[in-house]
Amino acid sequence: xxxxxxxxxxLLRNKIGALLIALQIALTMTIMVNAIFMIxxxxxxxQRDSGLDEANTFYLTNTVFGKDYNLQAEMQxxxxxxxxxxxxxxxxxxxxxxxxxxGWSMALQHEPGDDKDTIGSAxxxxxxxxxxxxxxxxxxxxxxxxxxxxxxxxxxxxxxxKTIITKAFAEQLYPDNWETALGKTFYIxxxxxxxxxxxxxxxxxxxxxxxxVERSMLVPFQMESQSSYYFIRTESGRRDELMPIIExxxxxxxxxxxxxxxxxxxxxxxxxxRRHNATNKILTTVVITLxxxxxxxxxGLAIFSINRRTKQIGTRRAIGATQWQIxxxxxxxxxxxxxxxxxxxxxxxxxxxxxxxxxxNLTPIGFELIVFGAVALFIxxxxxxxxxxxxxxxxxxxxxxxxx
Amino acid sequence: xxxxxxxxxxxxxxxxxxxxxxxxxAIGLGIGATMTTVTVNYLMSANPIPHKSEQLxxxxxxxxxxxxxxxxxxxxxxxxxxxxxxxxxxAKKAFxxxxxxxxxxxxxxxxxxxxxxxxxxxxNSADFFAMFDVPFIYGNAWSNQADDNKELVVVLNxxxxxxxxxxxxxxxxxxxxxxxxxxxxxxxxxxxxxxRFYDITTGAFNETEEIFVPFNLIAEEKxxxxxxxxxxxxxxxxxxxxxxxxCIWTQFWVxxxxxxxxxxxxxxxxxxxxxxxxxxxxxxPIDNRLSTxxxxxxxQEVVAxxxxxxxxxxxxxxxxxxxxxxxxxxxxxxxxxxxIGLRQALGASKSxxxxxxxxxxxCIGIAGGLLGLFFAFWGLIGIETLxxxxxxxxxxxxFNMMLLAIAISFFATIIAxxxxxxxxxxxQPSHQLKSQ
Numbered sequence: 141x142x143x144x145x146x147x148x149x150x151l152l153r154n155k156i157g158a159l160l161i162a163l164q165i166a167l168t169m170t171i172m173v174n175a176i177f178m179i180x181x182x183x184x185x186x187q188r189d190s191g192l193d194e195a196n197t198f199y200l201t202n203t204v205f206g207k208d209y210n211l212q213a214e215m216q217x218x219x220x221x222x223x224x225x226x227x228x229x230x231x232x233x234x235x236x237x238x239x240x241x242x243g244w245s246m247a248l249q250h251e252p253g254d255d256k257d258t259i260g261s262a263x264x265x266x267x268x269x270x271x272x273x274x275x276x277x278x279x280x281x282x283x284x285x286x287x288x289x290x291x292x293x294x295x296x297x298x299x300x301x302k303t304i305i306t307k308a309f310a311e312q313l314y315p316d317n318w319e320t321a322l323g324k325t326f327y328i329x330x331x332x333x334x335x336x337x338x339x340x341x342x343x344x345x346x347x348x349x350x351x352x353v354e355r356s357m358l359v360p361f362q363m364e365s366q367s368s369y370y371f372i373r374t375e376s377g378r379r380d381e382l383m384p385i386i387e388x389x390x391x392x393x394x395x396x397x398x399x400x401x402x403x404x405x406x407x408x409x410x411x412x413x414r415r416h417n418a419t420n421k422i423l424t425t426v427v428i429t430l431x432x433x434x435x436x437x438x439x440g441l442a443i444f445s446i447n448r449r450t451k452q453i454g455t456r457r458a459i460g461a462t463q464w465q466i467x468x469x470x471x472x473x474x475x476x477x478x479x480x481x482x483x484x485x486x487x488x489x490x491x492x493x494x495x496x497x498x499x500x501n502l503t504p505i506g507f508e509l510i511v512f513g514a515v516a517l518f519i520x521x522x523x524x525x526x527x528x529x530x531x532x533x534x535x536x537x538x539x540x541x542x543x544x
Numbered sequence: 545x546x547x548x549x550x551x552x553x554x555x556x557x558x559x560x561x562x563x564x565x566x567x568x569x570a571i572g573l574g575i576g577a578t579m580t581t582v583t584v585n586y587l588m589s590a591n592p593i594p595h596k597s598e599q600l601x602x603x604x605x606x607x608x609x610x611x612x613x614x615x616x617x618x619x620x621x622x623x624x625x626x627x628x629x630x631x632x633x634x635a636k637k638a639f640x641x642x643x644x645x646x647x648x649x650x651x652x653x654x655x656x657x658x659x660x661x662x663x664x665x666x667x668n669s670a671d672f673f674a675m676f677d678v679p680f681i682y683g684n685a686w687s688n689q690a691d692d693n694k695e696l697v698v699v700l701n702x703x704x705x706x707x708x709x710x711x712x713x714x715x716x717x718x719x720x721x722x723x724x725x726x727x728x729x730x731x732x733x734x735x736x737x738x739x740r741f742y743d744i745t746t747g748a749f750n751e752t753e754e755i756f757v758p759f760n761l762i763a764e765e766k767x768x769x770x771x772x773x774x775x776x777x778x779x780x781x782x783x784x785x786x787x788x789x790x791c792i793w794t795q796f797w798v799x800x801x802x803x804x805x806x807x808x809x810x811x812x813x814x815x816x817x818x819x820x821x822x823x824x825x826x827x828x829p830i831d832n833r834l835s836t837x838x839x840x841x842x843x844q845e846v847v848a849x850x851x852x853x854x855x856x857x858x859x860x861x862x863x864x865x866x867x868x869x870x871x872x873x874x875x876x877x878x879x880x881x882x883x884i885g886l887r888q889a890l891g892a893s894k895s896x897x898x899x900x901x902x903x904x905x906x907c908i909g910i911a912g913g914l915l916g917l918f919f920a921f922w923g924l925i926g927i928e929t930l931x932x933x934x935x936x937x938x939x940x941x942x943f944n945m946m947l948l949a950i951a952i953s954f955f956a957t958i959i960a961x962x963x964x965x966x967x968x969x970x971x972q973p974s975h976q977l978k979s980q
Contacts, residue, residue: 171860295782
């Protein structure tokens with residue numbers, strides 16, 4: 141039988157020491173559970189699919205400063221040159237880059253009018269090459285036809301009459317059956333009709349922290365603008381080799397503009413989630429260090445209490461206790477302390493989570509994480525006490541006969 | 545006596561070096577983590593212009609959609625329409641006033657060897673420089689007349705002056721910006737308020753701009769604006785229509801000397817909105833606000849959630865480390881019971897014993913604090929590398945923070961040491977002596 145009653149009585153004689161360990165375990169669990177929860181939350185955000193062919197895509201900014209620059213003709217020539225470059229799959233001009241943090245949003249509504257409910261979405265101005273260049277999958281309807289594409293003057297307030305939207309956006313417009321959105325006419329800018337001619341599987345908005353990040357729409361616009369992005373998709377594995385070639389070709393073709401910020405989409409993703417990544421690394425470090433500190437704290441205290449009880453342990457051995465029984469005594473003692481710690485820890489973890497939910501709008505924590513935290517701390521406690529307990533078990537029975 | 549106790553502490557710390565190291569390491573890690581996060585929070589919430597922060601006011605007017613209020617009706621819009629800010633500018637009712645927006649420009653240097661470059665620009669009024677105490681190396685701000693006459697003038701920052709003019713006094717020189725010839729009127733010294741309070745709509749910790757140009761040139765289409773634009777009502781075609789629209793994209797600051805001036809200005813704003821209501825604008829109830837720099841930074845929640853969350857976590861982390869220290873000190877001091885009994889029997893009073901052990905705890909605390917500073921130093925470097933731009937200008941160990949670190953760890957360890965010391969001093973000498 142396990143001498144629980146005996147251990148409890150011994151513990152009660154040194155309440156404070158045991159309580160300190162229990163509190164330490166409790167706080168460690170509180171922090172650990174919440175930190176892991178936050179790590180998981182960020183991890184799942186980072187794993188969302190952007191819908192793009194990220195590995196083979198890059199973009200650059202084309203900024204025109206020349207006074208007599210034919211924006212329309214020059215852009216068409218640029219795009220033709222890029223599209224004809226060997227290794228390039230396709231290229232477009234676009235007003236914003238997914239995940240980059242900067243972009244344009246507009247809202248659609250079911251009926252025209254200035255007091256109707258609207259649903260916001262990211263808006264990308266592109267031509268009929270967009271589906272191919274972005275690498276998005278069209279799951280219903282059709283792509284824009286070349287004659288759908290219109291020129292958009294700077295500051296123009298009218299919109300084209302066609303659009304392609306993401307499935308997530310369609311689901312928001314028709315929660316019961318997203319496919320109904322296909323072919324329907326909605327209103328943009330309060331009263332301009334716009335028909336959904338296609339639905340894409342996924343295309344993320346430029347803002348990864350936005351609740352509607354899965355909602356985007358393509359509109360058939362070519363911008364007559366002094367600054368815009370060229371978005372380029374290459375054949376697999378040829379991106380890095382083509383980036384400097386295209387930059388050089390464009391820069392040398394017309395010197396009345398600046399080609400800058402030639403960036404891969406992978407870099408953009410990295411930048412976009414840099415804070416997530418950083419916070420996760422820091423939280424991981426915190427959890428690991430904290431566990432180590434608590435573990436070593438337990439080791440230190442156990443060694444001390446064993447040193448103080450050398451004589452008693454010797455006596456127990458002398459009157460017949462086996463080595464395993466001595467070890468078991470300390471393992472059980474630690475288990476009991478851990479129990480108290482974990483119970484307080486569960487309460488603490490939930491309390492901290494409630495505070496985080498209230499202050500930072502996090503979601504409530506899952507039950508399985510709390511169970512995980514409890515199990516983890518029991519294991520840490522047992523592992524930490526293992527070495528001191530082994531040492532205790534090796535105390536020879538003869539110690540009992542010696543004075544200190 | 546004090547030196548004697550220090551020597552005893554040293555002997556005791558070295559004797560149980562494993563345990564002492566564990567305590568010092570735990571305190572060091574706790575202090576290091578806390579200092580790192582406290583420093584980031586401290587710098588994020590710093591007052592960027594302490595001597596004037598209560599005289600500079602950010603202006604907000606509620607010009608938003610009556611059906612769908614801005615920020616769910618909790619705050620008025622964070623920027624002003626072009627119409628309103630130019631009207632307020634013309635009224636000149638404040639001691640100083642500044643309308644501004646973010647812009648960008650292409651500079652074509654006269655020297656053909658230097659390639660054209662894109663720079664971040666701020667389009668602002670003449671008063672900007674005096675209001676925000678911008679330091680000049682050469683020349684001065686442009687005049688209010690230059691604003692009114694829409695003169696093509698520019699103020700460069702130090703780095704841009706270095707790039708284009710090799711750092712010499714360039715006042716009076718001309719440079720080509722977006723195809724127009726501008727005259728340099730001033731060069732400012734390095735200036736980086738943290739947070740960059742004058743425009744937090746585009747990032748509270750961004751770099752200050754490379755060039756400064758008159759705001760009125762935006763309407764002349766000689767300067768290209770950037771930054772955030774937010775619209776609730778469709779506008780007509782073209783730039784004129786955009787300027788006249790209800791889109792918000794300008795920021796407006798005023799400098800008011802006294803509380804009375806502030807009240808007067810608020811009355812003026814209310815009267816202005818009443819007047820605008822006659823033109824069918826401002827359909828929402830009047831909600832005009834004047835926020836001081838500190839109020840504005842607080843309202844816009846400049847201190848990032850991540851930073852606050854980490855600070856909370858790191859304080860809890862410190863508590864764990866201190867609990868650890870209390871436990872270990874307790875074990876250590878109780879282990880000394882025979883020694884304490886002996887000393888008491890030889891005549892040491894309880895207060896001298898208490899003093900001796902508190903000194904030992906304090907030594908561990910200071911050692912832990914120093915180690916903590918070392919960890920905080922690396923922690924801040926780590927934060928800067930991990931977060932990049934977002935934490936730039938924020939990860940530097942401040943002298944006040946260093947003192948704070950040592951003080952916190954010293955007092956925390958003393959407090960952690962009180963209970964174990966008290967327990968140790970309660971040892972019964974007779975009992976201890978008998979068992980030997």
